[in-house]
Amino acid sequence: GSARLGLAYDESQTDNETRVEQRMRVNITGIAETDAGVKLEVRFRLEANEDSHANDISGRGPGAAGFAASFGGLRVDVGNVSNVLDSGDQVDYFGYGVGFTAFLEHNNAFNGPATGFGAGDADATTIKARYTVGDFSASLSYKETRAQAAVVTTDSNGDTTTTTAAVAADDEMQLGLGYTFGSGMSVGAVYSDTDSSGDYWVINLAGSAGAFGYSVIVGDGDNQTDTSIGASLNYEVSSATSIRAVVSDGGNNADTSYGLGFRHGLGGGVTLAGGVGSLNDVTKADLGVTFSF
Amino acid sequence: GSARLGLAYDESQTDNETRVEQRMRVNITGIAETDAGVKLEVRFRLEANEDSHANDISGRGPGAAGFAASFGGLRVDVGNVSNVLDSGDQVDYFGYGVGFTAFLEHNNAFNGPATGFGAGDADATTIKARYTVGDFSASLSYKETRAQAAVVTTDSNGDTTTTTAAVAADDEMQLGLGYTFGSGMSVGAVYSDTDSSGDYWVINLAGSAGAFGYSVIVGDGDNQTDTSIGASLNYEVSSATSIRAVVSDGGNNADTSYGLGFRHGLGGGVTLAGGVGSLNDVTKADLGVTFSF
Amino acid sequence: GSARLGLAYDESQTDNETRVEQRMRVNITGIAETDAGVKLEVRFRLEANEDSHANDISGRGPGAAGFAASFGGLRVDVGNVSNVLDSGDQVDYFGYGVGFTAFLEHNNAFNGPATGFGAGDADATTIKARYTVGDFSASLSYKETRAQAAVVTTDSNGDTTTTTAAVAADDEMQLGLGYTFGSGMSVGAVYSDTDSSGDYWVINLAGSAGAFGYSVIVGDGDNQTDTSIGASLNYEVSSATSIRAVVSDGGNNADTSYGLGFRHGLGGGVTLAGGVGSLNDVTKADLGVTFSF
Numbered sequence: 001g002s003a004r005l006g007l008a009y010d011e012s013q014t015d016n017e018t019r020v021e022q023r024m025r026v027n028i029t030g031i032a033e034t035d036a037g038v039k040l041e042v043r044f045r046l047e048a049n050e051d052s053h054a055n056d057i058s059g060r061g062p063g064a065a066g067f068a069a070s071f072g073g074l075r076v077d078v079g080n081v082s083n084v085l086d087s088g089d090q091v092d093y094f095g096y097g098v099g100f101t102a103f104l105e106h107n108n109a110f111n112g113p114a115t116g117f118g119a120g121d122a123d124a125t126t127i128k129a130r131y132t133v134g135d136f137s138a139s140l141s142y143k144e145t146r147a148q149a150a151v152v153t154t155d156s157n158g159d160t161t162t163t164t165a166a167v168a169a170d171d172e173m174q175l176g177l178g179y180t181f182g183s184g185m186s187v188g189a190v191y192s193d194t195d196s197s198g199d200y201w202v203i204n205l206a207g208s209a210g211a212f213g214y215s216v217i218v219g220d221g222d223n224q225t226d227t228s229i230g231a232s233l234n235y236e237v238s239s240a241t242s243i244r245a246v247v248s249d250g251g252n253n254a255d256t257s258y259g260l261g262f263r264h265g266l267g268g269g270v271t272l273a274g275g276v277g278s279l280n281d282v283t284k285a286d287l288g289v290t291f292s293f
Numbered sequence: 294g295s296a297r298l299g300l301a302y303d304e305s306q307t308d309n310e311t312r313v314e315q316r317m318r319v320n321i322t323g324i325a326e327t328d329a330g331v332k333l334e335v336r337f338r339l340e341a342n343e344d345s346h347a348n349d350i351s352g353r354g355p356g357a358a359g360f361a362a363s364f365g366g367l368r369v370d371v372g373n374v375s376n377v378l379d380s381g382d383q384v385d386y387f388g389y390g391v392g393f394t395a396f397l398e399h400n401n402a403f404n405g406p407a408t409g410f411g412a413g414d415a416d417a418t419t420i421k422a423r424y425t426v427g428d429f430s431a432s433l434s435y436k437e438t439r440a441q442a443a444v445v446t447t448d449s450n451g452d453t454t455t456t457t458a459a460v461a462a463d464d465e466m467q468l469g470l471g472y473t474f475g476s477g478m479s480v481g482a483v484y485s486d487t488d489s490s491g492d493y494w495v496i497n498l499a500g501s502a503g504a505f506g507y508s509v510i511v512g513d514g515d516n517q518t519d520t521s522i523g524a525s526l527n528y529e530v531s532s533a534t535s536i537r538a539v540v541s542d543g544g545n546n547a548d549t550s551y552g553l554g555f556r557h558g559l560g561g562g563v564t565l566a567g568g569v570g571s572l573n574d575v576t577k578a579d580l581g582v583t584f585s586f
Numbered sequence: 587g588s589a590r591l592g593l594a595y596d597e598s599q600t601d602n603e604t605r606v607e608q609r610m611r612v613n614i615t616g617i618a619e620t621d622a623g624v625k626l627e628v629r630f631r632l633e634a635n636e637d638s639h640a641n642d643i644s645g646r647g648p649g650a651a652g653f654a655a656s657f658g659g660l661r662v663d664v665g666n667v668s669n670v671l672d673s674g675d676q677v678d679y680f681g682y683g684v685g686f687t688a689f690l691e692h693n694n695a696f697n698g699p700a701t702g703f704g705a706g707d708a709d710a711t712t713i714k715a716r717y718t719v720g721d722f723s724a725s726l727s728y729k730e731t732r733a734q735a736a737v738v739t740t741d742s743n744g745d746t747t748t749t750t751a752a753v754a755a756d757d758e759m760q761l762g763l764g765y766t767f768g769s770g771m772s773v774g775a776v777y778s779d780t781d782s783s784g785d786y787w788v789i790n791l792a793g794s795a796g797a798f799g800y801s802v803i804v805g806d807g808d809n810q811t812d813t814s815i816g817a818s819l820n821y822e823v824s825s826a827t828s829i830r831a832v833v834s835d836g837g838n839n840a841d842t843s844y845g846l847g848f849r850h851g852l853g854g855g856v857t858l859a860g861g862v863g864s865l866n867d868v869t870k871a872d873l874g875v876t877f878s879f
Contacts, residue, residue: 001616003628005653005664016732020711022665024628024651026614028319028339030294030586035560040584042296042317044341044352046614048630048651048666050711054732056753057650057666058707059630064350065317065341067298078298079315080341080350121351125313125343146309146347167349267621291626293616321612321632323587323879328853333877335589335610337634337645357643358610358634360591371591372608373634373643414644418606418636439602439640460642 001026006100006274006288010053019053021101021288025119028062041068044080047119061119073132080122082141083174083192086114089130089139090178090188091204095215095232096244098261098275099286106215106230108248108257108279111223112200113172113192115143123148123167135180145170171195184208198222211236226250240265246277255281269293294319299393299567299581303346312346314394314581318412321355334361337373340412354412366425373415375434376467376485379407382423382432383471383481384497388508388525389537391554391568392579399508399523401541401550401572404516405493406465406485408436416441416460428473438463464488477501491515504529519543533558539570548574562586587612592686592860592874596639605639607687607874611705614648627654630666633705647705659718666708668727669760669778672700675716675725676764676774677790681801681818682830684847684861685872692801692816694834694843694865697809698786699758699778701729709734709753721766731756757781770794784808797822812836826851832863841867855879 001024008021029043046061064080077087085093093114095106107114115126128141148167171194178188185207192200200221207214213234220227230248237243241264249256259277266272266289274287294317301314322336339354357373370380378386386407388399400407408419421434441460464487471481478500485493493514500507506527513520523541530536534557542549552570559565559582567580587610594607615629632647650666663673671679679700681692693700701712714727734753757780764774771793778786786807793800799820806813816834823829827850835842845863852858852875860873 001614003616003626003651003653005626005628020664020713022651022653022711024616024630024653026616026648028294030296030317030319030584032563032584032586033561034563038559038563040296040298040563040582042298042586044317044339046339046630046632046648048648052734054734054753055711055730056707056709056732056734057711059648059650061648062319062339062341062352062354064352065296065315067296067315078313121349123349125315125348125350127313144348146349148345148347148349167347266624268619270618270620270624270626289626291616291618293618293628321587323589323610323612323877325856325877325879326854327856331852331856333589333591333856333875335591335879337610337632339632355612355632355634355645355647357645358589358608360589360608371606414642416642418608418641418643420606437641439642441638441640441642460640 002290002292004100004288004290006286008099008101008103008286008288009284011283013053016053016055019050019055021286022048022050022057024048036071038069038071041070042066043117045117045119063119064122066117075130077126077128079125080117081126081128082116083114083126083128083143083172084139084141084176085112085174085190085192085200085202086116087128087130087139087141087176090137090176091190091202091217092188092206092215093190093202093204093217095206095217095230095246096213096234097232098244098246098259098277099284100271100273100275100288100290101286103284103286104246104248104257104259104261104275104277104279106217106232106246106248107228108246109230109251109253110202110217110219110228110248111221111251112190112202112219113174113194113197124170137176137178139174139176141172141174143170143172143174168196181207192221224251226252244275253280259284295583295585297393297581297583299579301392301394301396301579301581302577304576306346309346309348312343312348314579315341315343315350317341329364331362331364334363335359336410338410338412356412357415359410368423370419370421372418373410374419374421375409376407376419376421376436376465377432377434377469378405378467378483378485378493378495379409380421380423380432380434380469383430383469384483384495384510385481385499385508386483386495386497386510388510388523388539389506389527390525391537391539391552391570392577393564393566393568393581393583394579396577396579397539397541397550397552397554397568397570397572399510399525399539399541400521401539402523402544402546403495403510403512403521403541404514404544405483405495405512406467406487406490417463430469430471432467432469434465434467436463436465436467461489474500485514517544519545537568546573552577588876588878590686590874590876592872594685594687594689594872594874595870597869599639602639602641605636605641607872608634608636608643610634622657624655624657627656628652629703631703631705649705650708652703661716663712663714665711666703667712667714668702669700669712669714669729669758670725670727670762671698671760671776671778671786671788672702673714673716673725673727673762676723676762677776677788677803678774678792678801679776679788679790679803681792681803681816681832682799682820683818684830684832684845684863685870686857686859686861686874686876687872689870689872690832690834690843690845690847690861690863690865692803692818692832692834693814694832695816695837695839696788696803696805696814696834697807697837698776698788698805699760699780699783710756723762723764725760725762727758727760729756729758729760754782767793778807810837812838830861839866845870
């Protein structure tokens with residue numbers, strides 16, 4: 001599991017610009033391995049979060065489960081799982097985030113269809129396959145949403161709970177290709193085609209040079225007016241401390257988003273982190289601790 | 294915990310006859326034992342399931358808890374627990390199921406009031422006692438549903454959630470008797486009397502002969518027009534592989550239900566299984582893996 | 587985790603005065619410690635409970651999470667956590683409860699604003715700091731409820747769930763001071779000031795003399811007509827068995843509440859307990875087991 005606790009500031013809130021930011025996450029994971037060496041995994045998540053700037057907190061989950069089967073260089077994910085763009089298999093879509101909540105990431109000005117695992121229910125089933133051979137990897141995902149009427153669940157006693165939204169049918173196909181050079185630099189690209197929102201593509205270049213780590217992405221799609229560009233940089237000041245800078249521009253955003261953050265390891269799996277940034281002309285900042293257990 | 298993943302086919306669906314079938318189950322169990330040797334257990338369940346053929350997946354639970362106290366040959370279950378028919382104490386009501394989801398079981402043409410533990414809430418409290426002495430066992434269960442208005446739950450903050458169904462009062466009493474012969478063959482009978490749906494009885498004969506396992510049930514009740522009969526057979530082809538056949542007829546069904554399945558152990562707690570069958574003239578089939586962790 | 591199972595009687599119920607009382611609780615806790623020795627903890631709770639005297643049972647949770655950071659004599663709690671009055675830091679507000687469900691406690695005639703950790707969601711965020719130096723301790727808590735409209739939660743699929751209650755803004759500040767004498771006797775006081783319900787104060791004297799343990803509280807506030815007084819007594823008959831007596835009077839109650847109970851350890855973390863009492867002229871009683879695991 002993991003948890004985080006701190007303060008977050010959001011200039012765009014009318015009242016209560018500062019909130020106590022808190023989250024606890026526990027993944028419950030089951031693992032089995034066949035005699036032939038196929039590894040099966042399944043997990044779901046329990047989570048508690050502050051809901052908003054209004055100081056209320058609530059728990060969620062267990063959410064929909066996600067499965068994985070891996071054998072040699074092949075891994076197949078099924079259910080409530082990441083599609084190619086979200087997975088990070090080839091493209092580092094999120095980069096080095098700013099703040100202990102990663103409130104600013106280098107995809108801020110992107111509208112790419114990245115969907116992943118979470119503590120909630122899922123209206124769609126995703127299947128993703130990744131194949132790795134040497135320095136090369138390829139991933140393919142298919143996410144099918146079938147038409148659903150407004151959802152009414154009936155339990156074994158005949159009690160019904162109604163949630164309001166009907167769901168339209170949709171299909172999404174994503175393909176990712178990636179290559180890692182001997183220097184550790186990696187290049188990757190993801191192409192996505194969704195019935196409801198058309199094409200989207202993202203290319204990524206990432207690597208490190210001494211104490212510097214960098215990641216750059218460029219992307220565009222039918223759902224945004226301009227090409228988006230994003231970059232994030234991490235500098236390891238010492239073995240425990242690093243500073244980060246993020247910039248993201250284009251897409252449907254009127255203004256450039258940028259920010260600066262730091263991370264400092266306190267030992268025992270505890271990290272102090274914070275940052276400040278401007279997100280499409282809205283100032284946000286945070287400071288807090290994250291820890292894993 | 295346990296999980297399963299595969300494909301399921303249902304001829305009766307208008308669209309999307311095939312679905313990705315997936316489930317993850319985790320029971321959280323607490324155990325304590327007194328100095329006098331009384332063992333106390335309590336458990337509840339977290340679960341994620343695909344909801345329907347529409348590809349949506351959701352999590353449930355924790356559900357209502359079920360308690361058990363055991364001492365010598367006596368075991369008492371209280372709360373969200375199986376009644377006698379569901380428990381398998383004397384009667385093997387479900388037999389050898391076909392498919393990795395057990396979509397066809399030999400009780401298909403039966404309308405017996407079998408209710409058990411699950412990840413949902415419970416509108417009734419069940420108490421069951423089983424006493425075993427040598428090769429003989431007897432079980433008695435009582436399940437009382439008290440009249441409930443439409444349920445509105447209010448949390449500590451005054452937020453209310455309404456579920457729609459009111460619940461009528463009901464009482465159910467079940468008695469089971471069973472005997473196991475020296476050959477390993479067992480005979481059992483369950484009699485059930487429910488305020489809302491009257492009498493029901495089931496008798497069962499089960500055992501094995503070499504690589505063959507068999508189970509036969511006969512039952513009838515006030516809630517069905519004809520006597521029901523069901524049989525299931527398991528044949529161990531090898532130490533890892535078995536095939537199964539199920540037939541069920543009578544009750545309120547117009548057509549005989551029948552099916553054929555297989556199970557193959559892959560090691561590490563993983564089983565590949567599948568089957569095909571006709572359920573009251575509707576063709577169903579599935580193929581997938583189950584694993585425990 | 588912990589669980590309890592037994593019977594509870596409530597004279598005020600129109601039907602079904604006796605219910606099967608059952609509860610299972612599991613706290614999931616994460617712990618991390620920095621190199622400097624700051625200990626971080628976070629937890630949330632899963633719970634199943636009978637809902638009412640109507641025999642229905644349901645599960646809840648995970649609820650909102652509660653955090654704690656401790657270092658030397660200082661401990662800070664944040665989130666879904668106890669305020670000073672509930673915490674027991676200085677004042678033993680609940681005393682020696684009667685019955686395995688503690689259906690009668692010595693604060694029965696008190697209306698003090700004690701709020702704590704549970705398996706539900708929270709509409710407010712509480713921050714409490716306690717500092718202990720030698721035999722002296724001081725605690726300060728602040729609980730802020732920000733104005734919230736009727737809560738509509740939207741999941742990642744656009745499904746919405748509406749809960750009905752809007753929440754008004756409120757603020758609560760509590761201060762507690764306590765001292766423990768060399769004899770083991772402790773004195774403590776809590777003062778609470780809440781925007782919505784005004785002032786409240788409680789003072790407490792607690793300790794033990796041989797096999798006797800005692801706790802006495804006195805309190806008053808703007809939300810009650812008379813001063814409240816409560817006392818509870820525990821007598822250890824043997825190493826495994828104790829009896830308890832509770833009395834509570836004043837406040838807004840017309841009648842004195844009083845009761846008598848016992849507790850008997852069965853080993854292995856299992857306790858048999860029960861009691862009978864009159865709560866503001868309503869007779870209640872219970873008998874059952876509690877166990878931890």
